[in-house]
Amino acid sequence: MSASLSRDEVAHLATLARIDLTEAELDHLAPQLSVILDSVASLQGVSSADVPPTSHALPLTNVFREDVVEPCLTPDQALSGAPAQEQQRFSVPRILGDEQ
Amino acid sequence: VTDLRRTAAELAGDIASGATTSAELTQATLDRIAAVDGAIHAFLQVDAEGALAAARASDDRRAAGRPASALDGVPIAVKDVLATKGLPTTCGSKILEGWVPPYDATVVAKVRAAGLPILGKTNMDEFAMGSSTEHSAYGVTHNPWDLTRIPGGSGGGSAAAVASFEAPIALGTDTGGSIRQPGAVTGTVGVKPTYGGVSRYGLVALANSLDQVGPVTRTVLDSALLHEIIGGHDPKDSTSIDQPPPALVEAVQQGASGDLTGVRIGVVTELGGEGYQAGVLARFHESLELLTKAGAEVVEVSCPHFVHALATYYLILPAEASSNLARFDAMRYGLRVLPEGIDAPSAEDVMRATREAGFGDEVKRRIILGTYALSSGYYDAYYGQAQKVRTLISQDFAAAFERADVLVSPTAPTTAFPIGEKVDDPMAMYLNDLATIPANLAGVPGISVPSGLADEDGLPAGFQILAPALADDRVYRVGAALEALLLEQWGGPLLDRAPTLEGDGA
Secondary structure (H helix, E strand, C coil): CCCCHHHHHHHHHHHCCCCCHHHHHHHHHHHHHHHHHHHHHCCCCCCCCCCCCCCCCCCCCCCCCCCCCCCCCCHHHHHCCCCCECCCEEEEECCCCCCC | CCCCCCCEEEEEEHHCCCCCCCCHHHHHHHHHHHHHHHHHCCCEECCCHHHHHHHHHHHHHHHHCCCCCCCCCEEEEEEECCCCCCCCCCCHHHHHHHCCCCCCCCHHHHHCCCCCCEEECCCCCCCCCCCCCCCCCCCCCCCCCEEEECCCCCHHHHHHHHCCCCCCEEEEECCCCCCHHHHHCCCCCEEEEECECCCCCCCCCCCCCCEEEEEEEEEHHHHHHHHHHHHHHCCCCCCCCCCCCCCHHHHHHHHHHCCCCCCCEEEEEECEEEEEEEHHHHHHHHHHHHHHHHCCEEEEEEEEEHHHHHHHHHHHHHHHHHHHHCCCCCHHHHHCCCCCCCCEHHHHHHHHHHHHHHHCCCHHHHHHHHHHHCCCCCCCCHHHHHHHHHHHHHHHHHHHHHCCCCCEEEEECCCCCCCCCCCCCCCHHHHCCCCHHHHHHCCEEEEEEEEEEECCCCCCEEEEEEECCCCCCCCCHHHHHHHHHHHHCCCEEEEHHHHCCCCCCC
């Protein structure tokens, strides 16, 4: 199977991934992504339907700890890297659009 | 005068015997950084004050007869992907420029508790995406063997620092080869521990299911000493294995005796041949011959699905990375860029503009690829398929380890290539990790040990040894044996043959 990504598809994916791309970047990245995608598409048909998927090399389940209070960051520490803060909170731009 | 070419184990002995102090050694190391790092650019950040304060505290402990560990007082460099409280951590990215973590990664906390002064943070490909350290937002690192060539990646800074004697040891991280491949191309030793053997808490995640912290050193013993300090269970990492690591220093001592009688070594058919540089293969076969003479039994094993490892990796990694890097949304930490020409931009507008300005090309490529592989309609065909092939690769390992105790291959297919040669050819860049990726997919441990210089270009090549999960001691035993046999043949460390740097002898 051969796969490729058009310039428009890359623009759409960039929107989904919340990255603005310039026209020049789209021209540059789209062909590169097609080459990579074409290469990884070689996996099609390698495994049959009955092969179980692996998400982690060494699967562990139900990792719990004792329900006791542990030291954690102070509010000042947690906010120390924030681009903007107000009243001990992260200050963010408006989160709703005009249409909402 | 402190001899910075001595190993970490020797330097620890010098401190213990009173031949030097941690403060003297740390100052000498900082002087060395000042003298040669202009040419190498291994460090993004040097913390002279913090390192010297830690060194003085170490000397006080030694004076009181209470050293905190075998390496107490030996300074260390830390890859900039590991959170260091009070010391900027950028992951080689503009999006985290100037970020000062309010906490330490567990491995950093362990290193501090063991008394090792932290010299500073080392350069890397942005968010550990790359094999050359050219994708750093803060400039390239140069290979001490040839300043016009790459030091490998993503941990080129840690490897170059150790190779140029700017640090006796360093911490790296390995997601697809980022410790082992830089080790190979700089003539140093690097270990990727078993997945879960070393805590990932405070390691800024690239791909959670593949990332692992490990030692970057000049000798196998130094790696074992550092590995024993950073390894072990961490309740803060839910994927951490709840059992102590095997006795690694002991395994090195056993290996260094040079006797490998009864050890079965499997040569992986699929990790060699086409695409591998002749000089790299020549050093590999010579090393194999030495191991045979030491009593090891060599068998050839086939791992048929390894030919699909690269494609599997470049679906799983971007998928995990695109999810992980969603946290860089300009809200809680890092860069915030307001888009031009928009009044009262929304959080989404700000996030898009910030990620455009803050991420480099390779990060954008992989996020977009991961977004595609995870999108509905393509998920089964790409990410789902890759997860199944990952199972097949693990099964290949399991079958191979029935016939052999360790598996071996060249670490990287070529020696260090010229800076700039592959930076805009992603597929050519990805091929550097051909032999190292399978271990990450299966979670097994691996080491790269210098195997000599390739005839074509006089640059270092690496010999990779892989073992089953939790059997990290085997890579140390065989690695130490090979190192001892090669040292005897060379009459001294490989790094003695590296060219002198401007500032040497200063």
